[in-house]
Amino acid sequence: MNSPTNTNSVGIVRDTTSKWMIDNHFYFPYINNGQPVDGVGYFYPVVGETWDGLLNDINGFHIKPEHALEALNNAHAGAIAEGNVGGGTGMICHDFKGGTGTASRIVSTEAGEFTLGVLVQANHGMRDTFQICGIPLKDEFGPETMPVINTFAPKPGTGSIIVILATDAPLLPWQLSKLTKRVPIGIGLLGAYGDNGSGDIFLAFSTANENAYSLGISKIDMLSDEIIDPLYIATVEAVEEAVLNALCAAETMEGRDHNLVQALPQDQLLAILKKYGKIK
Secondary structure (H helix, E strand, O other), X not given: OEEEEEHHHHHHHHHHXXXXXXXXXXXXXXXXXXXXXXXXXXXXXXXXXXOOOOOOOHHHOOOOHHXXXXXXXXXXXXXXXXXXXXXXXXXXXXXXXXXXXXXXXXXEEOOEEEEEEEEEEEEOOOHHHOEEOOEEOOOOOXXXXXXEOOOOOXXXXXXXXXXXXXXXXXXXXXXXXHHHOOXXXXXXXXXXXXOOOXXXXXXXXXXXXXXXXXXXXXXOXXXXXXXXXXXXXXXXXXXXXXXXXXXXXXXXXXXXXXXXXXXXXXXXXXXXXXXXXXXX
16 A cells, blocks of 8 residues: 655654554454464555655645555545645646646556556646656746746755556556556656656556465466566556646645646647647
8 A cells, every 4th residue: 555745744654554554454464273363463554755845835844644544545546636636736847836636547468458557746847847748848838837946945856756557457566666667758758867856756556466475376377578668658658648637737836935837728738739839
């Protein structure tokens, strides 16, 4: 189980998630003499963070257990909210309002068809290197679209991005690790190159082989490394799209100390793409 939040809320979200897992028996039980022991088990929630201190009163510790529980209890299949929601609320991406974004791909392989989904919390990049479809955007948007920061201004490029990959393809841990190594390609297509102040966190998991853990001998399925190239391509495409979706879904936000971050002006972006012949 995993969830992203902001920097100073990692502890409360981790603790609340642990309690939720206990209350809902959402863990693998401890086995004693071949029998599960009720109420004793293993749970390792993973909580990631990105820093939102320019828009959020980060030292106010405003995230409470009830907020984490609400998110857990409202988890559902299907489309999710994007932009200024959840941990993505205070994010800044390429000096525009960032946030939560998602995208997915249906992948055809020689072994069948699989789904790959991506969730990002986009809080990274600088305007100077921002690009879409290979178009440098540094001088395409006016200075009025830059953030208005009344507090201290971090070094350009400071921030983080969390990327969670999920797939139903039967991949083993080292194969999932190779998927995450393709994530930076998708991020780089938009002109972010992993600045020194950017803490980038990538996690991948597979929903296949749900009975792989046992006390005896387990049998699992796995894709051959020779046929997973389409999943690499899907990873790159979905990551790029998820970041763009976060940017397009986010809305202008005024935060602490009247710091203001503008949403990506989509009408201007469409005009730029038309000017360079990327769309009609």
